[in-house]
Amino acid sequence: MREFVFALEYEPGTNPVADVLADHPDASIRSLSCHVSADSLWRVDHASGSEEALESLEQAYKTADYFADCLVKDDCGAACEVQVLDRSGDTLVVYTYWERTDVCTSVPHVALEHLGEGLLFETYREGRRYRWRIVLGNEAPIHDFFDALGEEVGECTGMEMLRLTDVDPDHSDDDVGATELPREQQAALQAAVEHGYYETPRQVELSDLAEKLEIPRSTLSYRLRRAEAALATEFADEMASLEAMPARL
Incomplete structure (x- = not known):
């Protein structure tokens, strides 16, 4: 397939x-x-x-x-x-x-x-x-x-x-979060990282990054927020699963 x-x-x-x-x-x-x-x-x-x-x-x-x-x-x-x-x-x-x-x-x-x-x-x-x-x-x-x-x-x-x-049926657990993100959100995240949007201090502002990607600022902001929310939720769920595991003696 x-x-x-x-x-x-x-x-x-x-x-x-x-x-x-x-x-x-x-x-x-x-x-x-x-x-x-x-x-x-x-x-x-x-x-x-x-x-x-x-x-x-x-x-x-x-x-x-x-x-x-x-x-x-x-x-x-x-x-x-x-x-x-x-x-x-x-x-x-x-x-x-x-x-x-x-x-x-x-x-x-x-x-x-x-x-x-x-x-x-x-x-x-x-x-x-x-x-x-x-x-x-x-x-x-x-x-x-x-x-x-x-x-x-x-x-x-x-x-x-x-x-x-x-079609690859053997997706590792490490790839689940990335593959579940829509392609547009993956591209927005990758561009944000590459251009230093998440650096401290930031190397690029959101409006400048949107101009580089040739999309509206509001669209880029929305895609990043959705991607960040999905990744944060996945991280929180994984932490909750780890905390729920019984401690080993």
Whole structure:
């Protein structure tokens, strides 16, 4: 098995969810499940962020002319069902189902047509960037799929191939924290360390680092805070586990 990771970058006005995420750098969406058949698509997404961001995201999901992951900009006439499964605090969990029409298409549908069945999908959205991870067979024609996807997304969406590697089931415990961080957060942390953001005194200010990375300051701040929180939580959990172990005589 291999994993293929790539990203889409939506232009303003081409995807309502991307527009909301771009307006709210504190918000992000990850998939809890994503399934596809030749005629339909259904998935569950977990969004986190501020109250204002989640309200806007909920409306974007429920907009009549938008269907989850449909690459067609205009109303394609698909029958769609959207249901909020959880709305509490800083969490929004949304179930979406839609049936294709002759003009509907999506990343999972293009993958199904070119890579075959038995695919596993994982997604993460932040700002206008939409990262996809597909687990697939070793012989699947990746380049045919990527070329076909490029034809479907047209000029409204940029595409970037990130990696194609074998799936490694033997992850050591030392690598768990790093691999669980989204790629964007890993990149932000690495850049912050390399440029001396965590030195005392600091060698670079947040605004200057954001300028070097060519992303908004608020986006960089959010990514670093999320990564720091995840690493701190992992460290605290490990310490609690050690303290709970019985003392050896």
